[in-house]
Amino acid sequence: xxxxxxxxxxxxxxxxxxxxxxxxxxxxxxxxxxxxxxxxxxxxxxxxxxxxxxxxxxxxxxxxxxxxxxxxxxxxxxxxxxxxxxxxxxxxxxxxxxxxxxxxxxxxxxxxxxxxxxxxxxxxxxxxxxxxxxxxxxxxxxxxx
Numbered sequence: 309x310x311x312x313x314x315x316x317x318x319x320x321x322x323x324x325x326x327x328x329x330x331x332x333x334x335x336x337x338x339x340x341x342x343x344x345x346x347x348x349x350x351x352x353x354x355x356x357x358x359x360x361x362x363x364x365x366x367x368x369x370x371x372x373x374x375x376x377x378x379x380x381x382x383x384x385x386x387x388x389x390x391x392x393x394x395x396x397x398x399x400x401x402x403x404x405x406x407x408x409x410x411x412x413x414x415x416x417x418x419x420x421x422x423x424x425x426x427x428x429x430x431x432x433x434x435x436x437x438x439x440x441x442x443x444x445x446x447x448x449x450x451x452x453x
């Protein structure tokens with residue numbers, strides 16, 4: 309089993325606190341940012357920041373989906389979603405960049421072994437990068453309008 313990782317970054321012309329607040333608002337803002345790959349999005353507990361629990365189905369491809377039940381933690385400039393149903397962890401790190409902010413999101417999990425794992429490590433990050441870039445693009449469009 310090998311580690312599978314996908315990372316995407318975006319620059320946003322908005323203050324760090326506004327970007328962090330938008331990302332941490334799972335009750336209203338986050339649902340509006342999600343690409344169509346996210347199905348059945350529901351806030352289970354909380355809704356804003358640390359202590360929030362959210363559920364969704366991530367439809368990675370036509371045939372591959374992942375049932376995610378994520379616990380949200382917030383530490384400094386980082387929001388972390390840890391899936392109870394797998395080894396998947398997604399972080400959003402928001403830092404100052406010039407007059408605005410930079411958001412870097414990284415998702416990683418322990419992938420399969422063998423030939424299936426090879427294909428997973430090769431192709432899954434590309435598909436997930438597309439999903440991450442769409443989410444970050446939606447965040448950018450929302451905060452820069």
